[in-house]
Amino acid sequence: MTDDDGFPDDEGPGDAEFDADLLEEELRQAAAVLDPLPAGLLQLAMDAYALHDLDARIAELTFDSLVDAIPVRGVDDPPRMLTFRAGELTVDVEVTDDGLLGQVLPPQSAHIEVLGGPAAAHPLTVDGMGRFTTATPPSGPFALRLRAGGEVIVTEWLRA
Numbered sequence: 001m002t003d004d005d006g007f008p009d010d011e012g013p014g015d016a017e018f019d020a021d022l023l024e025e026e027l028r029q030a031a032a033v034l035d036p037l038p039a040g041l042l043q044l045a046m047d048a049y050a051l052h053d054l055d056a057r058i059a060e061l062t063f064d065s066l067v068d069a070i071p072v073r074g075v076d077d078p079p080r081m082l083t084f085r086a087g088e089l090t091v092d093v094e095v096t097d098d099g100l101l102g103q104v105l106p107p108q109s110a111h112i113e114v115l116g117g118p119a120a121a122h123p124l125t126v127d128g129m130g131r132f133t134t135a136t137p138p139s140g141p142f143a144l145r146l147r148a149g150g151e152v153i154v155t156e157w158l159r160a
Contacts, residue, residue: 047115057086058153058154059091060156061083063082065078065081066080077097080096089104089105090104091104091146093144098135099136100138101131102131103130104132107131109148110130110146110147110148112124112132115142115143116139137160139160141158142160143156
């Protein structure tokens with residue numbers, strides 16, 4: 001026999017013992033066996049989380065030529081132009097198939113690392129005019145970590 005709510009007379013929706021924590025743990029174990037997380041992706045997630053509690057400022061993407069630029073006739077494969085801003089500091093970056101080319105403004109000495117995927121950070125040399133370059137184009141998601149004037153600034157992650 002059932003009540004008006006459709007449940008048997010002796011058992012309501014809150015009467016059955018249900019252990020959500022046990023179910024969650026069993027689902028985690030099943031996912032680990034049936035669909036394991038790739039080691040590279042796990043390392044990338046841990047690296048990204050490690051940045052979470054640093055005193056790094058996040059540089060805001062203020063210009064992306066894929067979104068903000070007006071197309072130019074006759075140019076088949078224009079470089080991607082990016083501008084990041086954190087306070088008074090600006091980082092302009094040109095992404096091409098040949099690598100990265102950029103400048104820190106106002107010009108100053110800095111240390112820049114290209115963060116990308118499970119690979120180790122790739123350091124770049126910044127000259128006295130704030131210019132930097134690398135002949136290695138980023139593949140997949142990447143971000144820049146800039147150390148200048150005693151502070152750390154990290155750009156948001158973008159796909160090359």
